Amino acid sequence: MRKSIVFVMVITFVMVISGTAFALNQKNTGCGLGSILFENQDALSSQTFAVTTNGTFGNQTFGMTSGTSNCERPANYVSNQKLTDFVAANMDNLARDIARGNGEYLKTLAVLIGVSEGQHAPFYATLQSNFSKIYTSNNVTHIEVLNNIEALVAYM
Numbered sequence: 001m002r003k004s005i006v007f008v009m010v011i012t013f014v015m016v017i018s019g020t021a022f023a024l025n026q027k028n029t030g031c032g033l034g035s036i037l038f039e040n041q042d043a044l045s046s047q048t049f050a051v052t053t054n055g056t057f058g059n060q061t062f063g064m065t066s067g068t069s070n071c072e073r074p075a076n077y078v079s080n081q082k083l084t085d086f087v088a089a090n091m092d093n094l095a096r097d098i099a100r101g102n103g104e105y106l107k108t109l110a111v112l113i114g115v116s117e118g119q120h121a122p123f124y125a126t127l128q129s130n131f132s133k134i135y136t137s138n139n140v141t142h143i144e145v146l147n148n149i150e151a152l153v154a155y156m
Helices: 003-021 033-037 044-057 059-066 081-089 089-102 103-112 117-129 143-155
Strands: none
Touching: 081 089, 081 103, 081 143, 089 103, 089 117, 089 143, 103 117, 103 143, 117 143
């Protein structure tokens, strides 16, 4: 019994050492605190610790939503869950506010998208004048509405 435990430990040690000695220059850890703590360490063990750190402390999720910890924020609006949920739950009210060019739902949309306070009026005017490009049919989905708004705002 004792010999088998020693044998397993030796094999495990050899595998870990050989894995770290011959590791290729791979970055498989994603982003988060682990990618910062173990930056430029390409050994298998370092990558394993980086991934474990990212997953254990939940900092990778924070990094992705805030654009910190070597993470990038999602490029499009559909990736913003709060924004997606808001538009999905308020399609009719948002349509009314966009058609009017003002209102609380439109203001909330601007805040969730990240439009600066000074740019609210031009943002509202752009959406109002392009209402038919945003709400393209009676069956338009919230994802389509967000994609249409994103296409319009990209030119602002």
